[in-house]
Amino acid sequence: MRKALANMLNANPNFIVVAEAADGRSGIVKFQKFQPDVTLLDVAMPEMNGIEVMNLIHAEFPSARVLMLSSSYEGQDIVQALKAGACGYLFKSARPAELTMAIIAAHSGGRVVSPEVDTKIAKRHPTTVLSAREIEILQFLRKGLNNLEISLLLCISRHTTKAHVASILRKLHAADRTEAVAIAFEQGLLKV
Amino acid sequence: MRKALANMLNANPNFIVVAEAADGRSGIVKFQKFQPDVTLLDVAMPEMNGIEVMNLIHAEFPSARVLMLSSSYEGQDIVQALKAGACGYLFKSARPAELTMAIIAAHSGGRVVSPEVDTKIAKRHPTTVLSAREIEILQFLRKGLNNLEISLLLCISRHTTKAHVASILRKLHAADRTEAVAIAFEQGLLKV
DNA sequence: GCTAGAACTGGCCAGTTGGCCAATAGTGGA
DNA sequence: TCCACTATTGGCCAACTGGCCAGTTCTAGC
Numbered sequence: 001m002r003k004a005l006a007n008m009l010n011a012n013p014n015f016i017v018v019a020e021a022a023d024g025r026s027g028i029v030k031f032q033k034f035q036p037d038v039t040l041l042d043v044a045m046p047e048m049n050g051i052e053v054m055n056l057i058h059a060e061f062p063s064a065r066v067l068m069l070s071s072s073y074e075g076q077d078i079v080q081a082l083k084a085g086a087c088g089y090l091f092k093s094a095r096p097a098e099l100t101m102a103i104i105a106a107h108s109g110g111r112v113v114s115p116e117v118d119t120k121i122a123k124r125h126p127t128t129v130l131s132a133r134e135i136e137i138l139q140f141l142r143k144g145l146n147n148l149e150i151s152l153l154l155c156i157s158r159h160t161t162k163a164h165v166a167s168i169l170r171k172l173h174a175a176d177r178t179e180a181v182a183i184a185f186e187q188g189l190l191k192v
Numbered sequence: 193m194r195k196a197l198a199n200m201l202n203a204n205p206n207f208i209v210v211a212e213a214a215d216g217r218s219g220i221v222k223f224q225k226f227q228p229d230v231t232l233l234d235v236a237m238p239e240m241n242g243i244e245v246m247n248l249i250h251a252e253f254p255s256a257r258v259l260m261l262s263s264s265y266e267g268q269d270i271v272q273a274l275k276a277g278a279c280g281y282l283f284k285s286a287r288p289a290e291l292t293m294a295i296i297a298a299h300s301g302g303r304v305v306s307p308e309v310d311t312k313i314a315k316r317h318p319t320t321v322l323s324a325r326e327i328e329i330l331q332f333l334r335k336g337l338n339n340l341e342i343s344l345l346l347c348i349s350r351h352t353t354k355a356h357v358a359s360i361l362r363k364l365h366a367a368d369r370t371e372a373v374a375i376a377f378e379q380g381l382l383k384v
Numbered sequence: 385g386c387t388a389g390a391a392c393t394g395g396c397c398a399g400t401t402g403g404c405c406a407a408t409a410g411t412g413g414a
Numbered sequence: 415t416c417c418a419c420t421a422t423t424g425g426c427c428a429a430c431t432g433g434c435c436a437g438t439t440c441t442a443g444c
Contacts, residue, residue: 001193001196001197001261001263001284001285001286002285003200003287003288004193004196004197004199004200004288005193005196007196007199007200007203008195008196008199008200011199022285042263044263044264046285069193071193071234071236071263071284072236092193092263093193093194093214093238094193095195096195096196131389131390131391133390133391134390141370142370142371142374143367143371143374144366144367144368144370144371144372144374145367146368146429146430146431147430147431148429148430156391156392156393157392157393157394158393159392159393159394159395160391160392160393162431162432162433163391163392163393164391164392165431165432166432166433167390169432174336175335175336175337176336176338176400176431176432177370177431177432178333178334178336178368178369178370178373179334179335179336180336181370181373181374182334182335182336182373182377182382185374185377185382185384186384190374190377192377192378192384323419323420323421325420325421326420338399338400338401339400339401340400348421348422348423349422349423349424350423351422351423351424351425352421352422352423354401354402355421355422355423356421356422357401357402358402358403359420361402368401368402368430369401369402385444386443386444387442387443387444388441388442388443388444389440389441389442389443390439390440390441390442391438391439391440391441392437392438392439392440393436393437393438393439394435394436394437395434395435395436396433396434396435397432397433397434398431398432398433398434399430399431399432399433400429400430400431400432401428401429401430401431402427402428402429402430403426403427403428403429404425404426404427405424405425405426406423406424406425407422407423407424408421408422408423409420409421409422410419410420410421410422411418411419411420411421412417412418412419412420413416413417413418413419414415414416414417414418
């Protein structure tokens, strides 16, 4: 698929594909070597995923122009991608013309997202704000620990743990801790 | 991406791309109309996913030669794809020559999988075989329903629900239903 | 200085959970 | 045919849950 994309881009006289990489690690090496005007980065990759790669590239080259390509149509990773420093996010269903324009826009400093992306972000739950402590508790809930076990690990009373759990349920609109964990996965508060 | 792939395939004198589709629904329509020698089917698609499409095609055309393409490197869908009647499963990281050979093999009746696929299947938790009923229960656990509510919805006694939950906990090695849901997310039994 | 929120603690209680025991019926493979 | 597995039902019980009430302390913002 990468080769096919490279061929198509090279067929366009406006573009030259200077390098390709099969995974995140070699992608970073290639980036350092070639420092391309615009980088197309797949979110789903073996070994190191696109978001991690984006973070590393952005840390070293804050002005890098990177367009992220995603094949998931859920858009779970849009926010993360943009936060990691991507200058754009496209679904792989984008038509050739959309991709072409996105690359050009990225090169000239624009911020590009698939037309559907805005909708996806809007649907995305408006940042449920759990406190650091609550996120901590959530990690333990996920592991199947009960309130007493959590209390012992955190050196707090079971009443406090209960209070935190109650707060989590209220904020996430969850019926019980099980649904709370499910919602946390949906919202990206917990990672698979 | 699809256009890029089609271009590449058309550039090979052995192949003619007779049709393309942007989503599952139109893919099925196109399939019925053109009945191609070999079909390339993406697992991740908007609206209807590739596995569902595969099932529908296979039901109507059991002899269809369909190669499924996956961009996930987890391979959660390999088994489902083959069970749905796909004659092959390739990661999108496959090199052009691999894809070419896979198409030819598919056409001549072979069963093709990416070299990595066998490994992936082997790594896949062999114990994690939840029954259809258990998966069903899992959906309700995720929604925060308690045993009684699940029982009423499924028209079974609360004892039966309890037995199913107990079975899920045992199979997933979960301490409670909350951890079970978390593990289900990790293993792809539940989708975000 | 007041207020809002987070983190912490406590008691009480109905309801739920999950483990243990045991049983019946149907399906599919060896 | 027998065995393994699933789906179903039941009782019993200790433990856990989540909601209700009530507090204290501390920090951050107006």
